[in-house]
Amino acid sequence: MGGSRIAVPLGAVFACAIAALSLVPQGIESESLLQVQDNPAALADHQLSRSFNAERANREINAALEVGDIDLATSFLDLARDRNIAVGGALLARVNAANSTVAVATRTVGNFGRGFILGESNDVVGLAGTTLSDVLVIGDLRDAMREGSRLAVGEPADELVLGLACLGLAITAGTYATLGAAAPARVGVSAVKAASKTGHMSAHMSDWLGRSVHDVVDLSALKRVSVSSTLTEPTATMNAVRQAVRTEKADDLVRLAGDLGHVQTKAGAQAAMDSLKIAQGPRDVSRIAALAEAKGTRTRAILKTLGRGAIVLSASALSLFSWLFAAVMSVWGFFASCKRTAERATERYIAYRKACAERARARFAAMMAARA
DSSP states (O other), X not given: OOTHHHHHHHHHHHHHHHHHHHHHHHHHHXXXXXXHTTOHHHHHHHHHHHHOOHHHHHHHHHHHXXXXXXXXXXXXXXXXXXXXXXXXXXXXXXXXXXXXXXXXXXXXXXXXXXXXXXXXXXXXXXXXXXXXXXXXXXXXXHHHHXXXXXXXTTOOOOHHHHHHHHHHHHHHHHHHHTTTTTHHHHHHHHHHHHHHHHTOSOHHHHHHHHHHXXXXXXXXHHHTSOHHHHHHOHHHHHHHHHHTBOGGGOHHHHHXXXXXXXXXXXXXXXXXXXHHHHOOSHHHHHHHHHHHXXXXXXXXXXXXXXGGGGTSOSSOHHHHHHHHHHHHHHHHHHHHHHHHHHHHHHHHHHHHHHHHHHHHHHHXXXXXXXXX
């Protein structure tokens, strides 16, 4: 039996071993991702274990402090503590100083008033003012009157803000009627309005909201509300804009607003705003709400670090299955080649032993013949 019969499977052993060394780590990673793909908290933990370290934590905290985003700096500090990552003493002192009573009070006064009066918010306090004005009907009525008046006279109007204000008035009535059962949705609508006004929203999310608002709110009915009645009869105006909402078609919008309200309740107002930057639809917001439920105040830091990778797989499930399949096949090929090599080596050894025995018999026969 020639040595080539062993060389072929032995070469396959080395080839499969090299393939396994490169594919198995990818396969293990893929298998881990496939297991946690429907669990945003576990997915985020898996991704953070690969990308979040002491250097990243200290850099992000410092960057947040430099731009005055104390809420984000605090969120990163909470995330670092949760993952047992050391933060520099100087940075820790700066975060604590920024969260002191005097510093917080100084930031609160002006930003809260701006959010309450104008409905514009770029931070947590401003969004709190916006939400309060909406809960008290003032904010939604203000936005509906402003944008509705523009729409009535043919001027450019922000139809998304107008539709959300109408939906907010309808939800507010439901909130009071159900003793707060719709409160998360009420808070969520305020966050969506604030994000729309300030541009803190992804293009996909904005498009979905625009289509949904047009389905839910009868904008043509709002055009019939005259400017004079808007200014002189606010109660009648509020009833008119509430009646323009097709409540039977509002389930998806209310569900999204409710999820966003849960994000704000668990992770903070700014986390809710950041959610709309990376979400591309209601399903993403629902996953972020699940993440906020598990991670609380650390949610904003996670979203800043991982982006959409915190809630969705960075690779498709088909790609991950391909890596896993390739890894399994390379391991199977390695062991199959080992088995075949062992079989060929055993066959050759048996053939060698048989040949040795045959030669021994021939020598013995020759020796006996010579003696005779």
